Each structure stands twice: as C-alpha cells, then as structure tokens.
Amino acid sequence: MESQKTALILIGYQNDYFSPDGILYKVIEESSKVTNVVSNTVYLLKCLESSSVLIITTPIFFTPNYEELIEPVGILKTIKESNAFQMGTEGSEAITELRPFEQRIMEVPGKRGFNAFINTNLDQILKQRGITDIVIAGAVTSICIDSTGRAAHEKGYHVKILSDCTSARTVFEQDFYCGTIFPLYADVVTHMELLERLQLLVSA
Template identity: 30%
Template sequence: MSQITYPRERTALLLVDPYNDFLSEGGMVFPRIKPIADEVGLLDNLRQLDGAVRAAGIQVVIVPHRRWEPGDYEDWDHPNPTQRLIMQRHSFARGEWGGEWHPDLAPKPGDLIAQEHWGQSGFANTNLDFLLEQKGVTHVIVVGLLANTCIESTARFAMELGYHVTLVRDATAAFSHDMMHAAHELNGPTYAHSILTTKEAIAALPAASHSKETVK
C-alpha cells in the first residue's frame, strides 16, 4: 500500500445513506446486510471513522438516498430495479423511523447534507459536487451503504469529476460476499485511488485538530 495523506482542509468523509432501514435492528433492509455487516464490524467501524475524522477536523458530508414518498417512481417511464423495490417496500420512507438517521451517525453541527439522490450516485442530479467545491475538497473517503451500488456509483462519479477517491472495505456492506468481492477486488481497483481498512484510513488521517489550521 502506497503512503497516502489526507489534507485536513481538502478532505471530506462522504457518509452514504446512514438510515435506520439500513443500519438498525428492525430496519427494513438491515436483515439482508446483517451477515456481512456483522462480519466486517460495520457499525463499530463507521463509529470509529466518524469520530476520527471529526477529531482531525475533516468535513463530514451526509449523502442521502431519496426518502420514499407516496407516488414516487409510479409514473416514471422506466424506474430501475432498485426503485421498483422501493416502490414495493417503501424503504427509507420520509417521516417514518426507517427513513431517519441511525442515531450514532446522525448529522452534527458543521456537517453538510447533500440533496437526496434518486438513483445510486450521490452526485447525479444533486448539489454534492457544488458543496464540495465550495469547501475546496479534493479528496473524498466514501463509506456507508451499499458497497456495490450507491458507494460504487458515488465513488466512480467522484473519480470522473477529478476527486481523489478512497474506499474503506470494512466501513460498508452488501447483500453477499460476491458483491463485496466485486466492489473491492474487481471494480474498486479500476477507479479508486486507495482501498483501505478502517484502521488504515484512521492511521492516514492528520493528527487531531484543535484549530482551523490547514495541514499541507
């Protein structure tokens, strides 16, 4: 693994879809990711990484999926398979518990919240790129759910826009080992600048910040 550093003022953690439906017991989608999530220590790793980037003074950006509302996708010409499932199961429903933030990963003062994405990329048809540009961000660390859908699509789009992209293999999950393997061993190396573990990512962060000084 090549040595990598994350400039404090030019790095952001993109936390994708930290909803109860994905991350909490009783969540609508949680049973499907639970085996992989438990195996990789997903929640503990997300908590540790979230705390470490905040201690380092790095910007946190919440990148949320569209919260389902009655009528969503129903008159679309060709909703994709995931959108059809959302129509059926009403996952991430606005105003319901499943569409609320997991309590340990809810936005905090100073965080940015991008517009909700309708598909899989957090950049497509949202203001995410604009928000990052306004903060001077050049490096993004992409974590959350799911490894082979919204994480991969968001991270690929970030690469296309010129960002330095890091994936964190144990700060995400998917429905199967094959999906995780594809995300990190087959597809990730074609676009990500770095694929790390949570421990490696935290070790590469700048030292805890008690000021707004930029680390070069």
Template identity: 30%
Template sequence: MSQITYSAKSTALLLVDPYNDFLSEGGKVWPFIKDVAEEVGLLDNLRTINKAVRDAGIQVVIAPHRRWQPGDYECWCHPSPNQRKIMQGHHFAKGEWGGEWHPEFAPQSGDIIALEHWGSSGFANTDLDFQLKQHGITHVVLVGLLANTCIECTARFATELGYHVTLVKDATAAFKHEMMHAAHELNGPTYAHAILTTRELVAALPAA
C-alpha cells in the same frame, strides 16, 4: 498505502445513506446485510471513522438516498431495479422511523447534507459536487451503504469529476459476499485511488 495522507482542509468523509432502515435492528434492509455487516464490523468501524475524522477536523458530508414518498417512481418511464425495490418496499420512507438517521451517525453542526439522490449516485441530480467544490474538497473518503450500489456509483462519479477517491472496505456492507468481493477486488481497483481498511484510514488521517 502507508504513504497516503489526507489534509483536513481538502478531504471530506462522504457518509452515504446512514438511515435506520440500513443500519438499525428493525430496519427494512438491515436483515439483508446483517451477516456481512457483522462479519466486517461495519457499525464499530463507522463509529471509529466518524470520531476520527471529526477529531481531525475533516468535513463530514451526508449523501442521503431519496426518502420514499407515495407516488415515487410509479409513473417513471425507466425506474431501475433498485428503484422498483424501494417503491415496493417503501425503504427510507419519509416521516417514518426507517427514513430517519441512525442516531449515532446523524448530522452534527457544521456537517453538509447534500440533496437526496434518486438513483445510486450521490452526485447525479444533486448539489454534492457543488457543495464539495465550495469547500475546497479534492479528496473524498466513502463509507456507508451499499458497497456495490450507492458507494460504488458515487465513487465512480467522483472519479469522473476529478476527485481523489478512497474506499473503506470494512465500513460498508452488501447483501452477499460476492457483491463485496466485486466492489473491492474487481471493480474498485479500476477507479479508486485507495482501498483501505478502517485501521489504515485512521492511521493516515492528520492528528487531532
């Protein structure tokens, strides 16, 4: 892992779903991930990575989930279990505080904000792949939520599209420890090119 390097010109940080509902006290989903998030140091690690990649000149890309609006999923033929949860819980509701960016991880000037994804993949039915290709990106580093849903699905899709994929196992969280284990110890090694800690990632980034 110490030999992995990332070029500022061809690497992007994919920050998945940095909403208040996920990352802030009072968020609708935060209570369900809080124990795991605090155990791995999620927020501090996201802060560290956010600063490090920006200092290194690496492109930051926000891959946001669909912000719930009245009527979403209700007439769909096959809403997924996660979509049903969003429909019932009004997660990331548009126009509400929970659907706003966590203030520390809000997009900055020069960041790319991909179209919102309806399912778990940040690529499916969005412009994420197009945007990355237009910026010459070949390597993607994924952080955000949740480890075993949107992170895993987006990362798998990225691999299928030919990107070099890095997971950062302490810059994400899940509802249960078993889900984190599955994401990083069982499933991740079947598709990801690198599975790092925040410290290992920062050490591999180019100098500011």
C-alpha cells in the same frame, strides 16, 4: 492526504438499511456484521470529529407515492414495493449511532438513486471547500458506493473507499468489489489505514 482537502461521504446510514427492524436490513445484514461496519464508522467519526475533514451524509428519501421513481427496476423497484425510505418515516431517518455527531455532519439532500452527485449540490459544495480527496462509506457497495465512487473519479477527485465501512448484499460481493472493481479507479483502505494517512488516530 490533507485533512482540510478531504471529505468523508456517508451513504445510506439510515434505519431501513442498518437498523434491525429496517425494511431492507436483511439485504446487507451479513456483510455489515462481518466487517463491523457501524462500529468502525462510529470510531472513524470520533477520530474525525475535531479535525478539518468535511463530513457529509447523502440520505435517500422518497415521497409516500414514490412519484420520483418512473417505472423503477432492480433495487429501486424493491424500495418502492417495500415502502422503504419514505420521507418522514423512522426508516428514512439516520441511524441512532450517528446522533452524537449530528452537529459535525452536513446533510446534502436530493439523492433519489444510486449516484450521490445526481440531483444534489454535492459537487458544488466539494469544489467550494477545495476538496480533492473523497472517502466513501456506507451501503450498498455494488450500487450506491460504486456509482458515487466512479462519478467522483470522473469529476477529478482522488477516491478512497473504505473496505470495512461499506456493506454489500453478500460477503462475496463485498470482497469482489473491494478486491477487483474498486481498485480500477480508487484506493481501497480500511478506516484505520485512512486515519494513519491523515495522522488522526485517537484512543478508543
């Protein structure tokens, strides 16, 4: 892997998922704690901060009346009914742990569903930067991570999914996707294995 051709895509690192008072915190709490997702991600960002790796966040936002969602089902229905990820609310903001890296992270707006490539210019940005390898971290493993990973693979990118920087609804679901689903189209690695490949390990 070459740092200048690699992009880290951060998905869902927002208070409504990762903050203890977040509306949907309970959805991924167990999985996040078991693998120390937030602390692993922070360490990864620390190691990547001075590198040439492109770091992108693709937050999900909705207007107060959720006019973007037409007859939503599943988790999008839950988001609407619980008033999660409303634009301008604390719940929709990035978690505080990412603030030290704000100047290093590029925000790509427009995500309204599972796939970070839909309704955004993410693909255009990646192609303009000559990115060939995409690394995905965040939540939720079985939904946004999987949807974005498959789309990236279909667009011709080499996909890496971080097993210890992604959060599922249950530990079983996390293990199942990392062990059975993701390997069908992506490399599943830990954040330390990724850093070794990029030769970017630094002291904690």
